[in-house]
Amino acid sequence: MDVLLQQLINALSLGGIYAMLALGLAIVFSIVRLINFAHGEIMTFGGYGIFLSMAFGLPPLAALTVGIGAALVMALSMERVAFRAMRGADVVSLLITSFAVSEILKVLFQNGISARPVPISFPSSWSGAYQIGGMTIGVAPTVSILVTLISLATLTLVLRRTATGMAMRAAAEDFEMLRMLGVKADRVVAVSFAISGLLAGVAAVIWTAQRGSVDPLMGFFPVLKAFIATVLGGLGSLGGAVQGGFVVGALEVLTQAFLPDSLAPYRDAIVLSAVIAVLLVRPDGLSPTKTGARS
Amino acid sequence: METALDIKALEVRYGPVRAVRGIDLGVSKAGITALLGANGAGKTSTVMAVAGVVPPLSGTVSIFGQDMTGAAPDAIVRAGVAISPEGRRIFASLTVEENLILAGSATGSIETATERRAALMERFPILGERRRQLAGLLSGGEQQMLAVARALMNEPRLLLMDEPSLGLAPQMVDTIFGILEELKSEGISILLVEQNAALALEVSDHAVVLANGAVAASGHPSDLAGDDVLKSAYLAA
Ligand SMILES: Nc1ncnc2c1ncn2[C@@H]1O[C@H](COP(=O)(O)OP(=O)(O)O)[C@@H](O)[C@H]1O
Ligand SMILES: [Mg+2]
Numbered sequence: 001m002d003v004l005l006q007q008l009i010n011a012l013s014l015g016g017i018y019a020m021l022a023l024g025l026a027i028v029f030s031i032v033r034l035i036n037f038a039h040g041e042i043m044t045f046g047g048y049g050i051f052l053s054m055a056f057g058l059p060p061l062a063a064l065t066v067g068i069g070a071a072l073v074m075a076l077s078m079e080r081v082a083f084r085a086m087r088g089a090d091v092v093s094l095l096i097t098s099f100a101v102s103e104i105l106k107v108l109f110q111n112g113i114s115a116r117p118v119p120i121s122f123p124s125s126w127s128g129a130y131q132i133g134g135m136t137i138g139v140a141p142t143v144s145i146l147v148t149l150i151s152l153a154t155l156t157l158v159l160r161r162t163a164t165g166m167a168m169r170a171a172a173e174d175f176e177m178l179r180m181l182g183v184k185a186d187r188v189v190a191v192s193f194a195i196s197g198l199l200a201g202v203a204a205v206i207w208t209a210q211r212g213s214v215d216p217l218m219g220f221f222p223v224l225k226a227f228i229a230t231v232l233g234g235l236g237s238l239g240g241a242v243q244g245g246f247v248v249g250a251l252e253v254l255t256q257a258f259l260p261d262s263l264a265p266y267r268d269a270i271v272l273s274a275v276i277a278v279l280l281v282r283p284d285g286l287s288p289t290k291t292g293a294r295s
Numbered sequence: 296m297e298t299a300l301d302i303k304a305l306e307v308r309y310g311p312v313r314a315v316r317g318i319d320l321g322v323s324k325a326g327i328t329a330l331l332g333a334n335g336a337g338k339t340s341t342v343m344a345v346a347g348v349v350p351p352l353s354g355t356v357s358i359f360g361q362d363m364t365g366a367a368p369d370a371i372v373r374a375g376v377a378i379s380p381e382g383r384r385i386f387a388s389l390t391v392e393e394n395l396i397l398a399g400s401a402t403g404s405i406e407t408a409t410e411r412r413a414a415l416m417e418r419f420p421i422l423g424e425r426r427r428q429l430a431g432l433l434s435g436g437e438q439q440m441l442a443v444a445r446a447l448m449n450e451p452r453l454l455l456m457d458e459p460s461l462g463l464a465p466q467m468v469d470t471i472f473g474i475l476e477e478l479k480s481e482g483i484s485i486l487l488v489e490q491n492a493a494l495a496l497e498v499s500d501h502a503v504v505l506a507n508g509a510v511a512a513s514g515h516p517s518d519l520a521g522d523d524v525l526k527s528a529y530l531a532a
Contacts, residue, residue, distance in 0.1 A: 163396070163397075163400060166389065166393050166396065166397055167397060167400070169386070169388060169389060170386045170389060170397055173386050173387065173388055173389075174384055174386065176348050177380065177384040177386070178397070179347075179348060179367075179368040179369065180346050180347075180348060180368050180372070180378050180380065181372065181397060181398045181400075181401055181445070181448075181449070182368065182369045182372030182373065182400075182401025182402060182449060183369065183397070183400065183401055184367075184369050185367075185368075
């Protein structure tokens with residue numbers, strides 16, 4: 001029971017990170033048709049933001065806030081510098097551009113900071129645990145889950161209830177029509193990148209808080225998983241991306257916990273096979289985007 | 296006389312496809328110009344070039360005397376243009392009311408937008424009744440009304456209507472054309488693209504027939520009604 005609960009918490013906390021990253025990818029994709037391969041570097045930049053502000057003596061919570069801000073700034077700069085000029089280009093050109101951005105940033109991180117992981121030391125209380133009904137639960141995973149849920153709930157409210165959210169939903173459905181109503185494209189695109197940057201920043205905070213270091217590939221690997229999550233959820237579907245993130249996180253934790261050691265090297269292959277199996281049954285993903293209503 | 300819309304030598308291409316090949320076209324103030332022609336003649340491309348979402352290769356587009364060639368769609372909206380596009384393109388996952396709110400967000404204040412929304416829901420009672428429903432659940436005719444109402448949210452002086460009657464029941468077609476004439480009497484200038492040529496010629500005061508991206512005929516509707524050019528233009532497809 002104890003083990004099961006702990007694995008559940010691990011699955012939720014890892015799945016939450018994937019969900020936030022996948023949601024950021026999906027929001028940008030739904031509006032700009034960009035599959036942003038450089039999304040991982042937004043997260044990594046957030047991680048270095050935390051590292052540098054701690055190195056300059058900021059208290060941990062302030063440093064985490066700076067990290068989120070850094071990811072936000074990186075996402076907006078990326079849009080402005082690399083992608084705005086490419087707007088309207090086909091999916092493949094955009095994808096290749098984002099590959100280039102991703103590579104350039106990784107090289108900058110390696111040469112500008114360090115190719116090796118740099119440590120971040122958070123207060124020791126953060127790695128503590130507490131007891132509920134005889135079960136031991138880690139503080140960091142619990143806070144991670146809470147932060148993830150609050151982020152997702154806030155975003156849902158923004159999308160459902162605010163004028164900006166309404167424009168985002170409309171843009172995802174038919175951006176050209178939205179522009180013909182007089183809504184400025186630049187603003188909507190910038191907001192979508194801002195949201196994806198904030199989510200990547202929160203992911204960076206949770207990731208570094210649990211692992212205590214940052215390296216140039218910090219964001220790269222989780223974003224690969226998030227890509228799988230977006231495909232699993234149905235490319236461009238926001239709800240699907242979140243579902244996909246939690247499913248991929250759960251699969252990863254389950255295979256890690258219950259697979260015999262001899263099969264450990266095949267963990268990712270097993271997770272991917274499970275994803276492919278789902279896609280065989282539901283080719284458009286768990287919750288495909290609706291594209292009807294146009295006659 | 297200053298015209299609502301004045302298109303000169305407009306060219307639109309999609310890669311190698313020459314969709315519009317140097318056409319001239321005008322809409323007079325408070326007038327209706329019918330833009331006719333077979334499928335693929337270049338009508339929608341012309342409309343989208345005016346709306347600013349398809350860049351013209353050459354030629355000019357003047358709106359109320361102002362050169363708006365190649366301007367961004369939001370600038371064109373602010374110049375007084377609104378569109379009810381082909382296929383209606385209402386936001387299916389938004390409610391009827393949200394569709395209207397979004398449309399009013401580009402011009403004017405929140406208060407005037409709220410007033411206009413209320414006025415439009417009175418004008419189109421069915422939209423008032425369904426305002427909390429998802430727009431995707433409306434019938435085709437209701438969606439067309441929403442598309443027109445949405446266009447009116449920005450209080451346009453020039454309305455672009457692309458195939459408003461397509462796929463609608465005859466009674467609904469009558470309703471839509473009734474609205475069109477009302478708008479004209481309110482002083483709104485209209486560029487009307489229609490498959491139903493007879494109906495379009497009835498309400499318009501000027502007509503242009505396109506064939507393969509070029510003007511095949513233009514003139515007063517009564518002169519074109521029995522014209523062979525019109526018939527052959529439709530058969531050309
Ligand atoms: N987005 C596009 N890409 C390529 N070709 C297009 C596109 N839109 C329209 N066309 C082509 O341009 C021509 C004119 O189309 P269109 O303007 O839609 O005509 P109409 O509205 O009169 O039916 C057609 O040959 C059509 O196939
Ligand atoms: Mg057309």
